[in-house]
Amino acid sequence: xxxxxxxxxxxxxxxxQVGIAQFTGTFTDLRDxxxxxxxxxxxxLTGKTVTWMAQNLNYKVEGSYAYDDNENNRKELGxxxxxxxxxKACPSGWHLPTDSEWxxxxxxxxxxxxxxETLKSVKGWNEDGNGTNSSGFNALxxxxxxxxxxxxxxxxxxxxxxxxxxAEGKAWGxxxxxxGPPSSNKQNLKKAFRFDADVAGGxxxxxxxxxx
Numbered sequence: 001x002x003x004x005x006x007x008x009x010x011x012x013x014x015x016x017q018v019g020i021a022q023f024t025g026t027f028t029d030l031r032d033x034x035x036x037x038x039x040x041x042x043x044x045l046t047g048k049t050v051t052w053m054a055q056n057l058n059y060k061v062e063g064s065y066a067y068d069d070n071e072n073n074r075k076e077l078g079x080x081x082x083x084x085x086x087x088k089a090c091p092s093g094w095h096l097p098t099d100s101e102w103x104x105x106x107x108x109x110x111x112x113x114x115x116x117e118t119l120k121s122v123k124g125w126n127e128d129g130n131g132t133n134s135s136g137f138n139a140l141x142x143x144x145x146x147x148x149x150x151x152x153x154x155x156x157x158x159x160x161x162x163x164x165x166x167a168e169g170k171a172w173g174x175x176x177x178x179x180g181p182p183s184s185n186k187q188n189l190k191k192a193f194r195f196d197a198d199v200a201g202g203x204x205x206x207x208x209x210x211x212x
Contacts, residue, residue, distance in 0.1 A: 140204070
């Protein structure tokens, strides 16, 4: 069944600066023919090999939006999804990660105090707030959609989990920060933040492969 939707090719084995063996690869979503980069690695805490998208999801569904409603932004940034849309958007064989899966990803690449540096892309973040991308995850500062307006492009990158938060109308997400003024806040550029977000807001999606 998975082959009807996804074509996966592993390409390169490399070792990151955090000492984790990782495979880079690609998969093609046959729903629309788009090909995405991926990373695969063995989780230190579980011993399971997992595969994550290394690009933001860009599959159009109801409740998904291009930043500034400009379709030209989709190629690099992917789409921003409401929570309900995000739960339906991943291809067969993949799913929107749970809060626990995101937590394991962050733990794998330095924990909440360091994972922002290792998971963030090497360009695109304001005021030289770029990461090293030693993980290969390539987290982008794709901004958000809130109440019909688009904000914080280049400043913040937000990602949904599939896990509802305690408050009604809220779900858990994770985000990364460019650092920002004043200089004392520059420590934020290395951090990963867990937050509860309004499910009607639009943020980025990374899918994770089903473990079989």
